[in-house]
Amino acid sequence: MAFKSQTDRLPIVPANARKQNVTCNFCIVGCGYHAYSWPVNKQGGTASSANAFGVDLSEQQPAETDAWYAPSMYNIVKQNGKDVHLAIKPDHACVVNSGLGSVRGARMAELNYSEARSTQQQRLTDPMVWRYGQMQPTSWDDALDLVAQVTAQVIAEQGEDGLFVSAFDHGGAGGGYENTWGTGKLYFGAMKIKNIRIHNRPAYNSEVHATRDMGVGELNNCYEDAELADTIVAIGTNPLETQTNYFLNHWVPNLRGSTVSKKNEQLPGEPHESAKIIIIDPRRTVTVNACEVEAGKENVLHLALNSGTDLALFNALFTYIADQGWIDRDFIDNSTVREGKARPALYPARGESEANPGHLTSFEDALEGNRTSIQDAADITGLNPEDIVKAAEWIAKPKEDGKRRRTMLGYEKGIIWGNDNYRTNGALVNIALATGNIGRPGGGVVRLGGHQEGYVRPSDAHVGRPAAYIDKLLIAGEGGVHHIWACDHYKTTLNADKFKSVYKKRTDMVKDAMNSVPAGDREALIGAIMGAIRQGGLFAVDVDIVPTKIGQACHVWLPAATAGEMNLTSMNGERRMRLTERYMDPPGQAMPDCLVAARIANHMERVLRDMGKGDYADQFKGFDWQTEEDAFMDGYHGNAGGGEFVTYDALREMGTNGFQEPATALQDGKIVGTKRLYTEGVFSTDDGKARFIDAPWRGLEAPGKKEEKEKFTFLINNGRANQVWQNAYLDQESDFVMDRWPYPFIEMNPGDMAEVGVKEGDLVEVYNDNGATQAMVYPTPTARKGETFMLFAFPTGVQGNVVSDGVNELIIPNYKQTWGNIRKISDKPKSVRHLSFKSKEYTG
Amino acid sequence: MKRCTKLVDVGRRQFLRGSAFAAAGAAAAATMPTEAKATPAAARVDYPSNRLGNVSDLALNEPLDVAYPDDEAPGVLVKLGSPVEGGVGPDGDIVGFTTVCPHKGFPLSYNADDRTFNCPGHYSRFDPEQGGQQIWGQSTMNLPQYVLRVDDKGDIYAEGVDELLYGRLSNVL
Numbered sequence A: 001m002a003f004k005s006q007t008d009r010l011p012i013v014p015a016n017a018r019k020q021n022v023t024c025n026f027c028i029v030g031c032g033y034h035a036y037s038w039p040v041n042k043q044g045g046t047a048s049s050a051n052a053f054g055v056d057l058s059e060q061q062p063a064e065t066d067a068w069y070a071p072s073m074y075n076i077v078k079q080n081g082k083d084v085h086l087a088i089k090p091d092h093a094c095v096v097n098s099g100l101g102s103v104r105g106a107r108m109a110e111l112n113y114s115e116a117r118s119t120q121q122q123r124l125t126d127p128m129v130w131r132y133g134q135m136q137p138t139s140w141d142d143a144l145d146l147v148a149q150v151t152a153q154v155i156a157e158q159g160e161d162g163l164f165v166s167a168f169d170h171g172g173a174g175g176g177y178e179n180t181w182g183t184g185k186l187y188f189g190a191m192k193i194k195n196i197r198i199h200n201r202p203a204y205n206s207e208v209h210a211t212r213d214m215g216v217g218e219l220n221n222c223y224e225d226a227e228l229a230d231t232i233v234a235i236g237t238n239p240l241e242t243q244t245n246y247f248l249n250h251w252v253p254n255l256r257g258s259t260v261s262k263k264n265e266q267l268p269g270e271p272h273e274s275a276k277i278i279i280i281d282p283r284r285t286v287t288v289n290a291c292e293v294e295a296g297k298e299n300v301l302h303l304a305l306n307s308g309t310d311l312a313l314f315n316a317l318f319t320y321i322a323d324q325g326w327i328d329r330d331f332i333d334n335s336t337v338r339e340g341k342a343r344p345a346l347y348p349a350r351g352e353s354e355a356n357p358g359h360l361t362s363f364e365d366a367l368e369g370n371r372t373s374i375q376d377a378a379d380i381t382g383l384n385p386e387d388i389v390k391a392a393e394w395i396a397k398p399k400e401d402g403k404r405r406r407t408m409l410g411y412e413k414g415i416i417w418g419n420d421n422y423r424t425n426g427a428l429v430n431i432a433l434a435t436g437n438i439g440r441p442g443g444g445v446v447r448l449g450g451h452q453e454g455y456v457r458p459s460d461a462h463v464g465r466p467a468a469y470i471d472k473l474l475i476a477g478e479g480g481v482h483h484i485w486a487c488d489h490y491k492t493t494l495n496a497d498k499f500k501s502v503y504k505k506r507t508d509m510v511k512d513a514m515n516s517v518p519a520g521d522r523e524a525l526i527g528a529i530m531g532a533i534r535q536g537g538l539f540a541v542d543v544d545i546v547p548t549k550i551g552q553a554c555h556v557w558l559p560a561a562t563a564g565e566m567n568l569t570s571m572n573g574e575r576r577m578r579l580t581e582r583y584m585d586p587p588g589q590a591m592p593d594c595l596v597a598a599r600i601a602n603h604m605e606r607v608l609r610d611m612g613k614g615d616y617a618d619q620f621k622g623f624d625w626q627t628e629e630d631a632f633m634d635g636y637h638g639n640a641g642g643g644e645f646v647t648y649d650a651l652r653e654m655g656t657n658g659f660q661e662p663a664t665a666l667q668d669g670k671i672v673g674t675k676r677l678y679t680e681g682v683f684s685t686d687d688g689k690a691r692f693i694d695a696p697w698r699g700l701e702a703p704g705k706k707e708e709k710e711k712f713t714f715l716i717n718n719g720r721a722n723q724v725w726q727n728a729y730l731d732q733e734s735d736f737v738m739d740r741w742p743y744p745f746i747e748m749n750p751g752d753m754a755e756v757g758v759k760e761g762d763l764v765e766v767y768n769d770n771g772a773t774q775a776m777v778y779p780t781p782t783a784r785k786g787e788t789f790m791l792f793a794f795p796t797g798v799q800g801n802v803v804s805d806g807v808n809e810l811i812i813p814n815y816k817q818t819w820g821n822i823r824k825i826s827d828k829p830k831s832v833r834h835l836s837f838k839s840k841e842y843t844g
Numbered sequence B: 001m002k003r004c005t006k007l008v009d010v011g012r013r014q015f016l017r018g019s020a021f022a023a024a025g026a027a028a029a030a031t032m033p034t035e036a037k038a039t040p041a042a043a044r045v046d047y048p049s050n051r052l053g054n055v056s057d058l059a060l061n062e063p064l065d066v067a068y069p070d071d072e073a074p075g076v077l078v079k080l081g082s083p084v085e086g087g088v089g090p091d092g093d094i095v096g097f098t099t100v101c102p103h104k105g106f107p108l109s110y111n112a113d114d115r116t117f118n119c120p121g122h123y124s125r126f127d128p129e130q131g132g133q134q135i136w137g138q139s140t141m142n143l144p145q146y147v148l149r150v151d152d153k154g155d156i157y158a159e160g161v162d163e164l165l166y167g168r169l170s171n172v173l
């Protein structure tokens, strides 16, 4: 039977409970919450004066009440060493979520570490090192000395290129401004590390180089724009499941028509009605269904194109809109480059240079280069020509009185992890530029985002473009030491089968060497490790909050603290920056990543000085931070644009609404922010002019994808599920989540199931020439024949095993265009027998 | 789904009395000193045993509106037609669930075609044939299900709930 907690009551939050600001540390939306805490031997009462909500709790509370919290929002945690009750409740006054909590964020409290209630007992509490054939606890000094000694020796022998780094670059849990600065200052300040990659891709690069090269930062609008738009275009995103409360709290009201009065008020002098929405996605998602429910089918256009053909569609839309004269001529004249540039010699096969795979130019030149007829696009995408025309009309055909349509274009991993990332991203931005939909209410061409953001680091210019393909170098035996920060490539990289097998071999060589000497003989230990490294071994250090899958291969684990166990700042998808206050102690000896980085730097300085490398040692000065606030002041406050106005005190004052970056002033203790970017029509290029991109369609771009498609039967499309945050690093210990998804689902058309000979819940093997993995069959009548969808990055079946190593010119992976075959492994195992396999679509 | 007027057997007052035990705290004791002193607080709430109907009241796959543990807590009984875990009655197919969505308290409606509860609030769906498992949705718990008992006469009694009900910090107020 479905998991039930048998909770029959919860402690009442007393009136005098401590109340702190929390931003959900999971997805990009960054919903506002409050953490209430109070001594474990106290509780509030039902009388309105005796509880924090100020209402009579002996009464049933109504729908959407602020005076209730779910069992998942409760825990008992330590605060200054003492047990306290903790309730983390969505904030009704936060403009982001207005009191909504999603199935991920509303579980924050129960996903915290609790000794009293035995939650997240997987958390790392002590530094651990490989000793006597397994990971064993040790002191910080011992672990850090080992890390510094091996790192310093590898650098002495191989130079800084011998140190490989995998590090988060985002906000929220496992990130934030404090921690990106801490790691950034270590690897880009003290050192100039080139062999570095990010948590979800095999290089140190932007996921959206094209829009940036065109002068358009990817987070350029505000969430209110989704309430003001005439048309929303959602590309390669499933916002109901992946930007949940943004969709529910800002898109749905516009689809329902309940923001018309707001539109009339803010944007008088033009006709307004409820929004239309275009969803570009090969798969019918729950988002499509919800939009139909709210807006009516006549206002929803689902363009279920052939996987990976977005570029052809965008170019046809661009062409049609331009030919109809629906462009914003003033905007093009004033805000974009007017002089075209000659096409690069080998274009379209090759771009301007290795670093610039496109051709950035004027509107007219881009139009000429991209010219695609509706019929050609229909042939490539498999869409109806009429639907493409309809989409163009919904995007750009002027309203009745000739006023321009306000169209917001939101995109995410469907095209970011999709075919021909650079040109596809750019071709979409072309449409926004041509129609003047940037920097204006109801507009924006924006990433919808995965994690929150929180990036402030010294310059990464030395990394270069294209950046090094780290996984390939590791597979080729390069590097001697690997520092990993809150990444689990065993679950979240491409070509994962191959990566794991080589990585295990290389790290096992070091483990065997370590086993050969007494752990207490430091000199002999370092000697043995270095000996193994010279033979091709790899010494691996994992900084994380839990023991990860890649951690199984590592030699040192350093325990990190997460949001709430430290003060942590991040910004969301509308650049809204908040401070999550520290409301509990980290487990055991765990420390914020920024302080772990600082202590590594301190040990490096000492070890290098001992080695007689005084000048190099001096580069590791400036890491005397004692708190995360020290790192924040050194990093964000000192380096971010507008950072000088931002302090913890000011942020605390700004509560869960914070401010939108960049900050422009501090007035009466309040930080003044920026609601939208580019409102003046001046863009992020040297001359302030945005660029169009000449980006013709060129088929499946990444090497090997075309052949894979021809060889294998099923598209193995992949992505996220509502309940699961990231790679389930916390959810893997959630009874509620693992009860629902003991294995990653693979959605399959019933006809395909019959052909393969599988039933609902069967475990199947998904395989191709890259590797193999497993999934659980979820019958999905709306899935197109030959097109499956598998949950990504799940611990009990890693989709990345079957993703090839083919990347674009700038080393962006292409997870979405994966083809494989499917065969049965077994009937439903016990953990699957009680599951529901009914449609996920709301039926009313 | 229309709300049926069927009365529960025991009035709400009785449960309000129970709330003093449920809240089990100094503040509650202050407002109801006599009872709090008289009885030590129990570790769990005391669920009433309420007659919700008779097996003969139930038509196949047609939800019967009930309320439990008091009349401010709407729910339904459904006869599903084939035995399920947690099901009672001669065919082991009668189940009872709250119809208040555990996410934000919107009223669920029953879709007889695919035997699901659906929430108009944020599109959550629950499967009564699988213990109220959330098929998809925003709730952080599966749908609270009644513990049911059927006596010799075919009367169906609810005697407990397996998750916290929305909008109350004690299942018995």
Ligand code: SF4
Residues within 6 Å of the ligand: A024, A025, A026, A027, A028, A029, A030, A031, A097, A100, A101, A102, A103, A104, A105, A106, A243, A244, A245, A246
């Ligand atoms: S929508 Fe995202 S930020 Fe908001 S509660 Fe859910 S996971 Fe957290």
Ligand code: FES
Residues within 6 Å of the ligand: B101, B102, B103, B104, B105, B106, B119, B120, B121, B122, B123, B124, B137, B138, B139
């Ligand atoms: S209230 Fe039911 S899904 Fe939100």
